[in-house]
Amino acid sequence: MLARMDVLDLSRWQFGITTVYHFLFVPLTIGLSILVAGWQTAWYRTKKPEYLRLTKFFGRLFLINFAMGVVTGIVQEFQFGMNWSDYSRFVGDVFGAPLAMEGLMAFFLESTFLGLWIFGWDKLPPKVHLATIWTAAIGTNISAYFILAANSWMQHPVGYTINNGRAELTDIWAVLTNPTTLVTFPHVIFGAFLTAAAFVLGVSAWFLLRKRETSLFRPAMRLGMAVALVSAAGVSFTGHWQAQLMTEQQPMKMAAAEALWEDEKAAGFSLFAVGDVENGRNHVNLQIPYGLSILATNTPDGEVEGINDIQKRYEAMYGPGDYVPAVGIAYWSFRLMIGFGMLAAGLALLGLWLTRKGRLPERPWLYRLAVLGIGLPFLANTMGWIFTEMGRQPWTVFGLMRTAAAVSPGVDVTSVAITLVGFTLVYAVLAVIEVRLLVKYIKLGAEEQPEAEPAAPALSY
Amino acid sequence: METFWFLLIAVLWTGYFVLEGFDFGVGILMPFVARGEAQRRTVVRTIGPVWDGNEVWLLVAGGATFAAFPEWYATLFSGFYLPLFLILLALILRGVALEYRNKSDSQKGWDRAFFWGSLGPAVLWGVAFANIAAGVPLDADHEYTGTLFTLLNPFALLGGLATLLLFAQHGAVFLALRTTGELRERARRIARVLGPLTVVAAAAFLVLLGSDKPAYWVITGVAAAALVASLLATVRGRDGWAFTGSALAIAALVAALFTALFPNVMPALDPANSLTITNAASSPYTLTVMTWVAVIFTPVVLVYQGWTYWVFRRRLTGA
Numbered sequence: 001m002l003a004r005m006d007v008l009d010l011s012r013w014q015f016g017i018t019t020v021y022h023f024l025f026v027p028l029t030i031g032l033s034i035l036v037a038g039w040q041t042a043w044y045r046t047k048k049p050e051y052l053r054l055t056k057f058f059g060r061l062f063l064i065n066f067a068m069g070v071v072t073g074i075v076q077e078f079q080f081g082m083n084w085s086d087y088s089r090f091v092g093d094v095f096g097a098p099l100a101m102e103g104l105m106a107f108f109l110e111s112t113f114l115g116l117w118i119f120g121w122d123k124l125p126p127k128v129h130l131a132t133i134w135t136a137a138i139g140t141n142i143s144a145y146f147i148l149a150a151n152s153w154m155q156h157p158v159g160y161t162i163n164n165g166r167a168e169l170t171d172i173w174a175v176l177t178n179p180t181t182l183v184t185f186p187h188v189i190f191g192a193f194l195t196a197a198a199f200v201l202g203v204s205a206w207f208l209l210r211k212r213e214t215s216l217f218r219p220a221m222r223l224g225m226a227v228a229l230v231s232a233a234g235v236s237f238t239g240h241w242q243a244q245l246m247t248e249q250q251p252m253k254m255a256a257a258e259a260l261w262e263d264e265k266a267a268g269f270s271l272f273a274v275g276d277v278e279n280g281r282n283h284v285n286l287q288i289p290y291g292l293s294i295l296a297t298n299t300p301d302g303e304v305e306g307i308n309d310i311q312k313r314y315e316a317m318y319g320p321g322d323y324v325p326a327v328g329i330a331y332w333s334f335r336l337m338i339g340f341g342m343l344a345a346g347l348a349l350l351g352l353w354l355t356r357k358g359r360l361p362e363r364p365w366l367y368r369l370a371v372l373g374i375g376l377p378f379l380a381n382t383m384g385w386i387f388t389e390m391g392r393q394p395w396t397v398f399g400l401m402r403t404a405a406a407v408s409p410g411v412d413v414t415s416v417a418i419t420l421v422g423f424t425l426v427y428a429v430l431a432v433i434e435v436r437l438l439v440k441y442i443k444l445g446a447e448e449q450p451e452a453e454p455a456a457p458a459l460s461y
Numbered sequence: 462m463e464t465f466w467f468l469l470i471a472v473l474w475t476g477y478f479v480l481e482g483f484d485f486g487v488g489i490l491m492p493f494v495a496r497g498e499a500q501r502r503t504v505v506r507t508i509g510p511v512w513d514g515n516e517v518w519l520l521v522a523g524g525a526t527f528a529a530f531p532e533w534y535a536t537l538f539s540g541f542y543l544p545l546f547l548i549l550l551a552l553i554l555r556g557v558a559l560e561y562r563n564k565s566d567s568q569k570g571w572d573r574a575f576f577w578g579s580l581g582p583a584v585l586w587g588v589a590f591a592n593i594a595a596g597v598p599l600d601a602d603h604e605y606t607g608t609l610f611t612l613l614n615p616f617a618l619l620g621g622l623a624t625l626l627l628f629a630q631h632g633a634v635f636l637a638l639r640t641t642g643e644l645r646e647r648a649r650r651i652a653r654v655l656g657p658l659t660v661v662a663a664a665a666f667l668v669l670l671g672s673d674k675p676a677y678w679v680i681t682g683v684a685a686a687a688l689v690a691s692l693l694a695t696v697r698g699r700d701g702w703a704f705t706g707s708a709l710a711i712a713a714l715v716a717a718l719f720t721a722l723f724p725n726v727m728p729a730l731d732p733a734n735s736l737t738i739t740n741a742a743s744s745p746y747t748l749t750v751m752t753w754v755a756v757i758f759t760p761v762v763l764v765y766q767g768w769t770y771w772v773f774r775r776r777l778t779g780a
Contacts, residue, residue, distance in 0.1 A: 092531020
């Protein structure tokens, strides 16, 4: 039993580490692919060289980031079978479908057409070459949709029946149009655009700080700010819908996010709480009055269920057990997600104001702040995933399968320890290399570079 | 329907090994064919535009197995835990090496990662498939009960040697096809040396595996004939035919393995515990849905991947 617990704990850490790491690269890929495609389109239309320079400059950074997303993505698909074989047996009939569709309909598109884009500058007609980056960009977005459909099924299973001791698919359309997917997808995509926008904003600010290529990077920075602001608004609206759906579908997660212990009408949105998890109450709780009720139900006096009451209800539904996730983690990851996102939006708004009508403020701290701001959406994305996955516990598939029952029974603790340490070390080293490479290529600037992949010299023969 | 999916998964693995097979081969042979940085760049560039698309065949094979045969996916991936971990590490390092080497100040470390990251999976996939075909210890819950060392038996190691040689030879004829001058000459010389060894290893592997199905022996014959033809074409300087031959040989090897397997997907040492296309399969509804997806999208993928190879069809002139 103890050994089994250890395999479970290590497998959860491994899933957490590899997934959070993978998702550092994914949102930047999703957002930046569209922005780069946009610049290339602008260049194609206007033939202004600035657009081409931006396309190539941010395109290089995009590719450095994309490579990491690709190689860490393979681990994601494999580890369901490796570490979670009982999960795979139970859900494969339903869960495998969106994964296979992602591969066939999205991965092939992005990988193949990105190869054409990188190496096709002088081989394809400009129009066709432009189409390759758009196809790859659209592929990454389709890919996100299928993965989120798969994840949403774990949050809110639909379109299935329990048969032969497993979940069997009865309605693929229900799985692909799961209401949870429909609100999660735009939330994640807006988050991805916020990430890419903050990246463009911060990188451009770095050039302005050094007064390098200002005529190029001032508009790029303003574009980053505008995209960041629009995306932040999108993230907020979709987040609000998600919260309402979550209150209905996973009330425990919402209650844990708010450290709301008892059912409450006209509930306030907690800003800061110190809780007593053992006894199910808070010592300190600073609130915005009616905030939670408005967020969750759209009415100031709507009733929101509390942790202790839901626990009793779930015991009656699912039998004895502990149905409360780690409240501290859910509470703080939820708050930090919102906080980091709002900071990024605030920074963009401030920047737009300060640079209005051709202004270019001299104060260097503004630009330094913008460079630091690159990290904010990454932190917000990470917190969001930690919240939604940890908040679902003890379930791996909500209401159907507990995480403890999902782990591979045949894999021993040594093996999991080896892979956990192995992946973590390799990922850590690669992170250092990746960041260094990004910094190197940022410093090189957007002047015409010798091609990253030069055509081999054809002199010798 | 289960049979169709068994065939489709065989096709996906075939696509993966035929395409990424030469990618692996190029990685393994780079230290032997390329002299100097300019030549190494040319070698990497032969697969630069396509390697990532080729690797997606693996992801789709994995995803399709998950969707169509969840029990197979669960048993295989949890049972072959450490070999798969090594394959994953190798693919990670190799992928990053391919994308970062030309962007970095020093190429040496990346080229080492490219070599080992190509060699490792080339051997390990052979080891894995030899074990799948020969059967492994499974209990009544279809859980793998052996250890890492159960998988490293002599027959499986022969399988690893066979795929290593096949991919290396495939990579050599691919390089010969895609380059000119010195690089092409060296690649052809290597293909001539590897050719006979590959025939022997692949034939020994398939004969030892054996099967009572006549089709199996026909396919084995095709594999051997294709390798011999590839060798003859190499000798005569017909690079296109040599490549066709080695591609056909790899496809025939995968076909032979899947023919031997059928109707099992993972035979157990105790036949009562074997995973078959029936007891490992998804529900008929899921298989129907996935069939539609596969029937519509596989041809589309083949068309645009084929177009990519057409775009990059010209030989690269190396320094």
